[in-house]
Amino acid sequence: MINRRNRMKIGIDCRLINKVQNTGISRYTEFLIEYYINRFGSENIILISNDDCFEYKGCEILYTKLRPFNILHFLHFSSFVENLGIDLFHVPFYSAFFKKSPDIKIIVTVHDLMYRLVTDFFGTNKLLNNLKIKYFDFIVKKSLLNADKIVSISQTTKKDVFATYGFDSFHIPEDSEIGGEGDYAILERHNLQMKKFYFYCGNNRPHKNLNFIIKIFENNPNLPPLVLAGKGHHDFENVITTGVVTEEELKALYQSATAFVFPSKYEGFGLPVLESLRLGTSVIASKISAFLEFKTQNIFFFELENERDFLEAIDQALSHDFVHDKSFLDYYDKNKIYELNDVMINDLLKK
Structure with a gap:
């Protein structure tokens, strides 16, 4: 104290x-x-x-x-x-x-x-x-x-x-703890089904590497859609944008997603990773230094710019149930x- x-x-x-x-x-x-x-x-x-x-x-x-x-x-x-x-x-x-x-x-x-x-x-x-x-x-x-x-x-x-x-x-x-109740009306507005979409929130700066995953979802229409929340995003085939969302809507999107996707080339920390895991949703993340600090079995990593590795990470996330990782959350x-x-x-x- x-x-x-x-x-x-x-x-x-x-x-x-x-x-x-x-x-x-x-x-x-x-x-x-x-x-x-x-x-x-x-x-x-x-x-x-x-x-x-x-x-x-x-x-x-x-x-x-x-x-x-x-x-x-x-x-x-x-x-x-x-x-x-x-x-x-x-x-x-x-x-x-x-x-x-x-x-x-x-x-x-x-x-x-x-x-x-x-x-x-x-x-x-x-x-x-x-x-x-x-x-x-x-x-x-x-x-x-x-x-x-x-x-x-x-x-x-x-x-x-x-x-x-x-x-x-x-x-x-x-x-970072997102308080309050989730506003699930956002799912209905964008025709989203519970646990049948992938999610990203943030901006679209080049280092975020979003074009890499957008192309993958465009070229693989069999995948559930990718949902992008935040400023500067555009709809594509199998990619849905929500614009800026409220805290309550953000909580609902985290909790409802199949997994949170974070393909960045560089980050200092990765707050959305922590937010997603706290709300019980797995993460698919690029294998960069900051993300590797998150020591939990609920993250599935892929090598940067490796499409096959990314798709394998998706398969891994789908085949594993989310595990409550107390030691990770305690940290x-x-x-x-x-x-x-x-x-x-x-x-x-x-x-």
Whole structure:
């Protein structure tokens, strides 16, 4: 448990919370808010947001026009926070402070280094891609250099941070639980049958490798359809899109799918894998470092770009009943993640 300090003020950067798109960073930030309220009390929490409609019961909320990845705004953000009387400030992404603060303990969470490690992440124009990498490098390097603690959400990201920047970090896995009841009306709207479709949720960036599986489902009409949830997707033969879904609809799709499919070439963690497994649905995933960290018999791996391997993984998933894997779920238990955060913060406050 945290060794509390009297009247200690905790700041949390909520500028990337997105209630509409319900992104992974958004859910992670809300998890942090719950954690810090649990440990320090809502009266000691200050949330910083760009959204003047953002509300969180019991917490003080401050609004700023300073955006995380605008380089001019980045230069001024540390000065803005230093005037708030905050003792500890947690930034759930890698745009934090341009300069070191002598009075505030800074924690920065890194989810991935996708912009650095995915080829042509910003596009196929080499000049523009390299310029954008340098732009982000400036923000990310300064943020990590001026952090008192860096949190990596996976061992893969921990290794990437050290290999790329030479900074050590503290590994704390993510937690994500989709609460409430599932809205199964989404199945009827898209003519979907329970346990007779495969599911993917997320964007359609090139590293997500969706074209690989879309072609497989197009060319194999005997397979149950592939359902894609999120922005930027298009219908194809044997491929159905839902657009952006609510939390309740997302829960229903996870629970109703034959398996969740995740064919990415690179990820820092893979939150949908954990969400799917928590809701009792198997996962078919590419054999990449971050996904291999999920040690459970409910995941079936395939080699990247290997269609035969992918189809074999589908057969394996179909022939195995989902097994309740307590040891796996315990590793990602919320209380255990709370305790890891306690260890990290207690260590930070001793310095």
